Amino acid sequence: MEENNHNSTSTSAVIPAISFSVELPEPDVHILTSGGLRIPAHSSILAMVSPVLENIIERPIKHRRSERVIPILGVPYDAVSAFVGYLYSSRCTEEQMEKYGIHLLALSHVYLVPQLKQRCTKGVSQRLTVENVVDVLQLARLCDAPDLYVKCMKLVAERFKAVEQTEGWKFMQDHDPWLELEILQFIEEAESRKKRTRRHREEQSLYLQLSEAMECLEHICTEGCTTVGPYDVEPVKRKSPCKKYETCRGVQLLIKHFALCKRRANGGGCSRCKRMWQLLRLHSSICDHQPDSCRVPLCRQFKLKAQQQKMGDDAKWKLLVRKVLSAKAMSSLTLPKRKREEELRETMGALVLKTFRSW
Numbered sequence: 001m002e003e004n005n006h007n008s009t010s011t012s013a014v015i016p017a018i019s020f021s022v023e024l025p026e027p028d029v030h031i032l033t034s035g036g037l038r039i040p041a042h043s044s045i046l047a048m049v050s051p052v053l054e055n056i057i058e059r060p061i062k063h064r065r066s067e068r069v070i071p072i073l074g075v076p077y078d079a080v081s082a083f084v085g086y087l088y089s090s091r092c093t094e095e096q097m098e099k100y101g102i103h104l105l106a107l108s109h110v111y112l113v114p115q116l117k118q119r120c121t122k123g124v125s126q127r128l129t130v131e132n133v134v135d136v137l138q139l140a141r142l143c144d145a146p147d148l149y150v151k152c153m154k155l156v157a158e159r160f161k162a163v164e165q166t167e168g169w170k171f172m173q174d175h176d177p178w179l180e181l182e183i184l185q186f187i188e189e190a191e192s193r194k195k196r197t198r199r200h201r202e203e204q205s206l207y208l209q210l211s212e213a214m215e216c217l218e219h220i221c222t223e224g225c226t227t228v229g230p231y232d233v234e235p236v237k238r239k240s241p242c243k244k245y246e247t248c249r250g251v252q253l254l255i256k257h258f259a260l261c262k263r264r265a266n267g268g269g270c271s272r273c274k275r276m277w278q279l280l281r282l283h284s285s286i287c288d289h290q291p292d293s294c295r296v297p298l299c300r301q302f303k304l305k306a307q308q309q310k311m312g313d314d315a316k317w318k319l320l321v322r323k324v325l326s327a328k329a330m331s332s333l334t335l336p337k338r339k340r341e342e343e344l345r346e347t348m349g350a351l352v353l354k355t356f357r358s359w
Contacts, residue, residue: 029067030070032069037077049113051112075103076103079100080107092120098127101123101127102135117145130159130163133155133156133168134169137149137156156186204330207326207327208327214324214328217283220251221297254275254276258276280296280302284302285317285321286324
């Protein structure tokens with residue numbers, strides 16, 4: 001009798017104070033934990049929260065005894081106590097999560113308690129460290145917790161040199177080589193994604209620069225800017241640089257060189273002349289003006305040449321044109337809303353003036 005009292009725990013010590021409309025009956029089931037300690041509980045509540053415990057409770061009893069025992073072994077008694085407390089109250093304190101979060105995650109997975117599993121996944125992920133990340137990663141894989149798994153993988157990838165020195169990593173190398181392979185593959189894929197993202201940003205930056213160069217070329221050839229402009233228009237003497245001064249200045253230098261270079265020929269000349277030819281051709285490919293209304297030199301000639309020689313069939317050139325147009329569109333979308341509205345009003349005003357002038 002004394003041994004029985006020693007190995008069992010009172011219900012109030014495990015189950016937190018909850019306001020029930022009716023008073024709970026006497027416990028009709030005991031949960032056996034490590035060390036032989038027992039936790040009294042109510043089968044109806046356990047079955048209502050956990051379908052696994054419901055199946056265990058509904059199994060027929062081989063021997064007719066007054067008590068029913070459910071073993072939950074391999075986990076510290078206090079962790080099982082916190083688990084049972086959650087089944088009654090749907091609450092888990094930060095202290096319990098700090099001490100038994102890993103154990104509660106395993107129990108919630110085994111006994112199919114999704115709310116607790118979600119709470120533990122979040123709680124454990126917030127407490128990840130270099131020292132415990134490998135152990136948590138193994139548990140996340142066993143407990144089918146993909147969010148926690150990915151977060152562990154990212155931490156391992158970010159702090160790989162430090163993680164390699166931990167006891168958890170060394171133990172995993174000896175006992176779970178497949179997980180080590182998964183981690184190395186994840187790190188390799190993460191590095192590949194970073195390289196692709198970096199390359200994509202560099203390409204987008206180049207296409208955006210080409211788009212700005214097209215705008216500057218048309219601006220210079222139509223209105224003139226600083227010391228370069230069309231022969232029949234006086235260049236604008238700006239006291240301050242234009243909005244795209246760096247790009248505009250580069251295009252102006254190319255135009256000056258192109259006009260004076262003695263080696264220039266059709267599509268030939270020095271490297272700077274060739275670059276200017278490419279800018280002029282690119283402009284003709286994206287220009288939406290009528291051939292006679294565009295002020296950019298050689299625009300009409302390039303368009304006619306493209307039609308005659310089917311230069312437009314060049315797949316790489318078509319791709320470049322699409323990328324530049326796409327960069328231009330994306331650049332306009334990133335403009336502040338007020339600036340876009342101002343540009344729209346300016347465009348509409350120009351269209352109205354053009355309409356009245358045509359009358």
